[in-house]
Amino acid sequence: xxxxxxxxxxLITVALHVxxxxxxxxxAFPIYWMLSSSFKSNTEIFALPPTILPKAxxxxxxxxxxxxxxxxxxxxxxxxxxxAVTVLTVLIALLAAYGFSRFNFRGKGILNTIIISTxxxxxxxxxxxxxxxxxxxxxxxxxxxxxxxxxxFTLPYAILLMTxxxxxxxxxxxEAVAVxxxxxxxxxxxxxxxxxxxxxxxTSVYTFLLCWNEFLFALTLTxxxxxxxxxxxxxxxxxxxxxxxxxxxxxxxxxxLPLLLIYLVAQRYFLAGMTAGSVK
Amino acid sequence: MTRQKRSHHKLKRAVAPYLYLSPSxxxxxxxxxxxxxxxxxxxxxxxxxxxxDPSFAGLKHYQAIFDDPVxxxxxxxxxxxxxxxVIFHMTIGMAFAxxxxxxxxxxxxxxxxxxxxxxxxxxxxxxxxxxxxLLLEPNGVVNSILMQIGIIGSKVEWFSSPETALHAVTxxxxxxxxxxxxxxxxxxxxxxxxxxxxxxDIDGAKAYQKLIFITIPQLMPIIISISLLDFIWTMQVFPxxxxxxxxxxxxxxEVLSTYTYKLAFSSYNLSQASASAVVILLIxxxxxxxxxxxxxxx
Numbered sequence: 001x002x003x004x005x006x007x008x009x010x011l012i013t014v015a016l017h018v019x020x021x022x023x024x025x026x027x028a029f030p031i032y033w034m035l036s037s038s039f040k041s042n043t044e045i046f047a048l049p050p051t052i053l054p055k056a057x058x059x060x061x062x063x064x065x066x067x068x069x070x071x072x073x074x075x076x077x078x079x080x081x082x083x084a085v086t087v088l089t090v091l092i093a094l095l096a097a098y099g100f101s102r103f104n105f106r107g108k109g110i111l112n113t114i115i116i117s118t119x120x121x122x123x124x125x126x127x128x129x130x131x132x133x134x135x136x137x138x139x140x141x142x143x144x145x146x147x148x149x150x151x152x153f154t155l156p157y158a159i160l161l162m163t164x165x166x167x168x169x170x171x172x173x174x175e176a177v178a179v180x181x182x183x184x185x186x187x188x189x190x191x192x193x194x195x196x197x198x199x200x201x202x203t204s205v206y207t208f209l210l211c212w213n214e215f216l217f218a219l220t221l222t223x224x225x226x227x228x229x230x231x232x233x234x235x236x237x238x239x240x241x242x243x244x245x246x247x248x249x250x251x252x253x254x255x256x257l258p259l260l261l262i263y264l265v266a267q268r269y270f271l272a273g274m275t276a277g278s279v280k
Numbered sequence: 281m282t283r284q285k286r287s288h289h290k291l292k293r294a295v296a297p298y299l300y301l302s303p304s305x306x307x308x309x310x311x312x313x314x315x316x317x318x319x320x321x322x323x324x325x326x327x328x329x330x331x332x333d334p335s336f337a338g339l340k341h342y343q344a345i346f347d348d349p350v351x352x353x354x355x356x357x358x359x360x361x362x363x364x365x366v367i368f369h370m371t372i373g374m375a376f377a378x379x380x381x382x383x384x385x386x387x388x389x390x391x392x393x394x395x396x397x398x399x400x401x402x403x404x405x406x407x408x409x410x411x412x413x414l415l416l417e418p419n420g421v422v423n424s425i426l427m428q429i430g431i432i433g434s435k436v437e438w439f440s441s442p443e444t445a446l447h448a449v450t451x452x453x454x455x456x457x458x459x460x461x462x463x464x465x466x467x468x469x470x471x472x473x474x475x476x477x478x479x480x481d482i483d484g485a486k487a488y489q490k491l492i493f494i495t496i497p498q499l500m501p502i503i504i505s506i507s508l509l510d511f512i513w514t515m516q517v518f519p520x521x522x523x524x525x526x527x528x529x530x531x532x533x534e535v536l537s538t539y540t541y542k543l544a545f546s547s548y549n550l551s552q553a554s555a556s557a558v559v560i561l562l563i564x565x566x567x568x569x570x571x572x573x574x575x576x577x578x
Contacts, residue, residue, distance in 0.1 A: 013384045020379055020393060027397045030455065033421060034411045045414075049428070050421045092303045099300030103293070111301070113572060118312055120509075120568040122516045124537045125557040128322060128544055129315035132329040152311040155304060184296050213404040215519035220545060231406040235523060238410065245414055252407040259402045267395075271463060 038062070038249035045245045061250035071251065073226055074233035078255075081146050081229060082211035088147070089154045089207045090162075090200060097162030098188050102174065118156045123216050126152070134221050145221045146229075150214060154207045161206065165199025166192065202269040205262055212258060230255045316561065322554035329550045341555035350531050351556070354539040361450050361521075361535060362514045366507055368454040373461025374503075378495075380462075381469045394466075401459035409523035412452040413439065439525050442532035449524050449533050453517065461506055468502045469495070501578055508571045512564055536560050 037045050038061055039054040047055075065071050099105075100112065130149050139145045173195070174187035182190070193200075215231045222228055228236065234255065237248050263270050322328035326337045345351045376397050380390055400408070415422050416438040426432045438448040476494050485493070496503075518537040521527065527538040540560065544553035 016379060016382060016384050019375075020385070020389075023376055023379065024393065024396060026455070027399055030411050030415055031399055031403070033415060034407075037414060046417070046419045048419075048424060050424050092307065095300045096304035099297040103297035103300075105294070105297040108297075111305070115304075115308070116572060116575075117565075117568045118308060120512045120564050120571070121312065121316070122537070122557075122560050122564050124516065124518060124540050125319055125561040125564075126312065126315050127541075128329070128550055128554050128557055129318040130311075131544075132318070132322070132550075133315070135329075148311065151307060155307060159304060183292070215404075215406055215522075216541075231404055231519065234406050234410055238413075238523070248410055249414065252403075252410055255407055256403055259404075263398075263402055 034249050034252055038246060038253050040246055042244060042246050061244075061246035062254075064244075064247050065250050065254060070225060071233060071237075074228055074230050075254070077143075077226075077228065078212060078230040079258075081143060081150065082208050084143070084147050085150045085154055085211045086204050086207045088151060089158045090204050092151075093155060093158035093162045093203060094193070094196075094200070095188075096159045097166050098184075098192065100159070100163045101166035102171070102184065115156050115159055119160075123153065127216060127220055130217070131220060140221065141223045141227050143227075146218060149217045149221065150211050153214075154210050157210070158203045158207055161203045162196075162199055165196060165202070169195060198269065201266065205266060205269050208262070209259060319554050319557055319561075322551060323558050325551055327551060328554055330548065334551075337551060341552045342559075344552055345555050345559070350534060351539060353531055354534045354536050357446055357533060358515055358535040358537075360446065361453065361517070362511055364450050365453045365457060365514045366510050369458045369461050369510055370503065370507060372454070372458040373465055374499075376458070376462045377465035377469055378491075380466060397462060398459045400456050403456070405456070405517070405519040406523055408452060408456045409520050412448075412455075413524055416448060440529055442529050445525050445529060445533045449521055452524065453514065453520055456520070457510065457514065460510065464502050464506050465499060468499045472498045504574060505571065505578075508567065508574065512567050512571070515564065515567075516560070 036052070036054055039057050039059070040051070041056060041058055041060065044051060044055060100108065126149075134140050134145045134149075139148075169192065173191050174184070177187035177191055178184070213231070214229070218229045218232050219235075222232070225236070230251070234248060234251055237244065237251060323341055324337055324339075325334035326340075327334050379385075380394055380397070385393075403411070414420060417423075418435045418437050422438075423432070423435050427435070436444060438444050472495065476498075477490060480490050480494060516537060517535070518541065521533055521535055521538055522541070525533040527534040527542065536556070537560070540553050540556040543549050543556060
């Protein structure tokens with residue numbers, strides 16, 4: 001048993017809390033700084049000494065972003081592309097996961113290995129052939145180009161996540177349908193889908209995040225301002241002559257909201273998705 | 281059931297999995313495996329993509345890359361950036377996981393801290409890059425604090441001086457990536473049977489002995505597999521570097537991904553860029569094989 005309340009023991013507890021506080025500063029200060037800068041005026045951001053809390057609290061940066069149709073379009077594009085890819089990915093991955101989870105077939109092992117290894121294919125390697133394809137099919141600078149290319153990167157993760165989830169569901173359920181003469185298709189929609197909602201939610205959340213964060217393809221496969229997504233929008237804002245740091249921070253806060261909200265509301269699903277790549 | 285009906289059912293059962301898998305296989309085949317073959321093809325052509333009838337170039341573009349000192353510099357920067365990131369992700373992730381797992385802290389505090397420590401993970405690479413640019417501005421808050429406590433004498437241009445730029449982007453990436461380790465190790469810590477520690481207590485083991493002889497060996501499989509994945513993913517990082525330094529100043533933060541991107545979309549030398557992309561692919565595939573073998577052996 002541990003001996004409590006000796007001076008040495010108390011010292012260790014104090015040291016631990018000091019370390020926890022230092023860790024908290026390391027983890028959270030940059031984010032706090034983003035948030036507080038987004039409520040400052042651009043001159044206050046570089047005031048010396050720096051102001052920890054905004055001295056003259058202002059929403060002008062948010063007003064500038066939300067009042068600009070060009071920037072609202074970035075948000076619309078991000079939501080639209082991420083939403084479309086999420087729906088497609090979850091549907092296609094659900095079918096594949098059902099195949100993997102409920103059937104034994106020739107080539108299963110090798111297909112599974114291929115899907116695991118596609119997770120690590122560098123996006124930059126696929127970028128050049130995608131660029132060639134997208135240009136030659138005339139879909140450069142369109143939603144279709146983004147949706148198709150994002151699908152390739154979300155699908156492997158989604159299949160692995162969904163298969164993992166379906167494997168936890170007892171097989172007797174769908175076998176009961178088979179005994180009643182129902183096909184595997186009926187079993188999927190009548191029995192599996194309704195009880196797979198947690199798995200579907202986790203997969204959707206993770207797919208949405210992957211799309212929301214994507215930068216390289218959006219940068220290369222779109223060109224006009226009306227087709228750009230939020231990450232590119234932030235970069236464009238930075239490229240303008242005078243650095244509007246408060247607007248950049250406000251846009252970053254707005255661009256992080258979906259992730260933060262999902263995390264706060266559905267922490268369990270969020271973590272399930274984020275660690276999916278790393279656990280078999 | 282008649283025999284005919286039964287064999288019909290069997291046939292359906294045999295074909296079904298392929299039908300369920302076909303949309304996925306079609307997409308992965310057409311949009312992932314085929315482009316991989318295409319990019320290898322491009323790397324052996326002159327003026328790939330740009331011309332309709334490119335001529336065969338042999339190994340010329342690979343030769344050009346291996347003769348380019350910037351390529352070797354990029355490879356070195358990628359290695360430095362990746363190794364330092366993985367080492368510190370692991371160390372910080374482990375430290376935070378152990379601290380949070382300690383029974384010396386109050387459970388409510390533990391839950392709050394767990395949520396806050398994960399925060400860096402919730403931000404997009406572009407946003408992380410922008411935040412660190414603001415923090416590390418010459419007139420920014422980091423310089424101001426460091427000067428006040430006397431660590432630096434004058435303002436440091438973290439991202440725009442060749443001596444500090446690579447360290448600065450690596451630091452930003454360390455900050456951004458440790459939560460993956462933390463979350464995985466926390467889950468691992470909770471899976472270690474309590475009686476291991478109780479047995480050690482009976483034998484009079486000290487805290488550090490329990491760490492070295494029980495905790496770390498038990499977490500080893502997680503540490504190895506996350507390190508491998510983190511290594512593969514960090515090697516491919518693009519937006520963080522693109523937004524903070526763009527590979528500069530004077531190539532001092534050029535990594536393989538920015539090097540390849542510039543070849544393709546600044547110099548429009550898509551053939552040479554393809555050769556470089558194939559080199560990155562081969563390194564990734566080598567590591568992936570290693571990872572899959574490790575997972576299977578487990």
